[in-house]
Amino acid sequence: MLDYIIVGLGLSGIALSNHLEARKRSFVVFEDDSQTSTKVAGGIFNPVILKRFTLAWEGDKQISYSVPFYEKLEKKLGKDLLKPLNIYRKFHSVEEQNNWFEAADNFRLSPFLNTQLIRQVNPFIPGDFSFGKVEKTGTLDTNLLVSAYKKHLQKHQLLKNKRFNYDKLKLNENSVSYDGTEARNIIFCEGFGMVNNPYFNYLPLQGNKGEYLVIKSAALQLKQAVKSSIFILPLGNNLYKVGATYNHQDKTQQPTLQAKEKLQQDLDQLITCEYEIVDQVAGIRPATSDRRPLVGNHPEYHHLFVCNGFGSRGVLIAPLISEKLLNFIEDEIPLPPEVDITRFQKKFYKSSF
Numbered sequence: 001m002l003d004y005i006i007v008g009l010g011l012s013g014i015a016l017s018n019h020l021e022a023r024k025r026s027f028v029v030f031e032d033d034s035q036t037s038t039k040v041a042g043g044i045f046n047p048v049i050l051k052r053f054t055l056a057w058e059g060d061k062q063i064s065y066s067v068p069f070y071e072k073l074e075k076k077l078g079k080d081l082l083k084p085l086n087i088y089r090k091f092h093s094v095e096e097q098n099n100w101f102e103a104a105d106n107f108r109l110s111p112f113l114n115t116q117l118i119r120q121v122n123p124f125i126p127g128d129f130s131f132g133k134v135e136k137t138g139t140l141d142t143n144l145l146v147s148a149y150k151k152h153l154q155k156h157q158l159l160k161n162k163r164f165n166y167d168k169l170k171l172n173e174n175s176v177s178y179d180g181t182e183a184r185n186i187i188f189c190e191g192f193g194m195v196n197n198p199y200f201n202y203l204p205l206q207g208n209k210g211e212y213l214v215i216k217s218a219a220l221q222l223k224q225a226v227k228s229s230i231f232i233l234p235l236g237n238n239l240y241k242v243g244a245t246y247n248h249q250d251k252t253q254q255p256t257l258q259a260k261e262k263l264q265q266d267l268d269q270l271i272t273c274e275y276e277i278v279d280q281v282a283g284i285r286p287a288t289s290d291r292r293p294l295v296g297n298h299p300e301y302h303h304l305f306v307c308n309g310f311g312s313r314g315v316l317i318a319p320l321i322s323e324k325l326l327n328f329i330e331d332e333i334p335l336p337p338e339v340d341i342t343r344f345q346k347k348f349y350k351s352s353f
Contacts (some may be wrong), residue, residue: 001027001182005163008189011142012307013313015322016187017158018073025324028181030152032163043233045315046137048112050089050227053103055336057292060108062316063136069319070140077148084138088121090228090270091129102131113137122222124273128227131226137308139225139233140315164190166198176303187305192251192284192296200306202348203294203341207251208287211259212243215267217275230266237277240333242267244312253286255280287311295325296341300347304330306341 004020006013009031020027032214032289045066047059067082074081091097104113114133121131145235153159160179168187170177176186192207218238225233231313233241243257260280267275286309294309307325310317327333337343 003184005030005176005178005181005183005186006189007031008191009150009159009185010143010189010191011318012189012191012310012322014145015030015069015318016189016326017149017153018069018076019085019323019326020271020309025194028158028160029152030082030160030162030163030164030178035211036157037318039249043139043315044087044088044137044225046134048109048134050087051102051114053099053109055074055113056313056316057108058320059316060111062313062320064070065323066316066318066321067138073145073149077152078143079144079147079148081141081145081148082138085225085233087134087137087225087227088118088131088225089134090127090131092123092228093111093129097132099349113261119225121226122220122271122346123243124220125226125272126272132242136350137225137311140338150297166196171301171303174303182249182314185303185305187307187325189307191286191290191308194286194308199298199301199304200294200341203306203309203344204289204347205294205309206248206287206289208246208251208285209247209250209282210285211240211255211263211280212245213260213263213277213281214268214281215240215242215275216278217271217273218273219273220275226270228270229267229272232267232270240275247264251284253282253284255282285312290343293317293321293339294341294344295321296328296335299342299345309310 003025004027006016006029007029009029017029046061046064047056049056070082101111101115104115112134116134117130118133119130159171175182177186188197194205216238222234235241242263288309293306298304307322324335328335
């Protein structure tokens with residue numbers, strides 16, 4: 001009998017699997033490449049909400065935990081996954097400048113917000129009110145992480161590349177069994193796919209569609225990330241990621257002309273040089289009604305667990321929250337109440353009638 005079955009191999013599934021390997025637990029992962037939120041993720045690790053200059057929920061604690069976590073993964077996989085990269089926030093008024101300085105007085109934000117105004121970041125990105133620099137930030141190559149970790153699991157015969165069929169899951173008194181595999185516990189890390197999970201679809205997961213463009217510009221020569229109404233992120237070889245959109249209504253995976261036009265419009269207001277669009281990517285972020293993760297065990301089936309709902313901040317959230325889930329399962333250490341799915345227990349019992 002295995003210790004765990006993991007369903008899904010996005011940021012959550014990878015973090016859990018890596019923790020399980022470190023704990024020397026036996027497990028297998030079911031993954032059918034249906035998750036798209038990790039693919040559309042900007043890959044930026046940044047604990048600051050740059051719209052209002054506030055700290056993201058537990059952002060400072062998460063970045064302190066996540067960066068060493070990914071550094072160890074780099075060594076394990078033999079891949080360069082992390083890239084230090086400052087973010088420059090374009091100011092649009094003196095009021096925004098003042099709000100920045102005020103935020104920098106907060107002891108939890110001060111390590112990240114540089115109080116020196118930057119007059120110019122790039123000759124093709126005008127900034128009448130200067131820029132503020134966010135430090136100790138960077139990017140994680142999420143696509144490389146997924147492909148490299150998948151190969152790692154395949155090498156050790158820990159990956160089954162097939163769609164999970166809930167009808168085949170059998171719940172025993174002290175274990176679960178699925179398609180010939182028996183395990184003490186099963187953890188679902190399905191992203192937006194959780195809406196199709198009959199055990200956890202009572203939870204208020206709200207898909208948030210995101211789209212971004214990949215552009216090519218030989219003239220731009222931007223070496224930093226810049227945030228205005230959109231992000232522009234250098235990828236190398238004169239390529240840049242531009243995004244992303246937020247759409248709460250459209251739950252399809254296909255890129256849209258509407259998003260393309262909106263991103264183009266915002267980009268034309270940000271940069272003044274020529275560029276060409278070479279790609280457009282779409283995915284569904286697994287967001288929640290209260291903007292907190294969905295973590296914990298099923299109200300009735302105590303061998304079923306979920307680790308989901310990271311929204312657009314999975315890069316930062318996944319490593320620490322997945323560790324807390326395993327501490328809960330194995331050591332009975334209570335989950336933080338703000339992430340524990342028991343906060344939605346009434347929804348489960350209402351849905352059962």
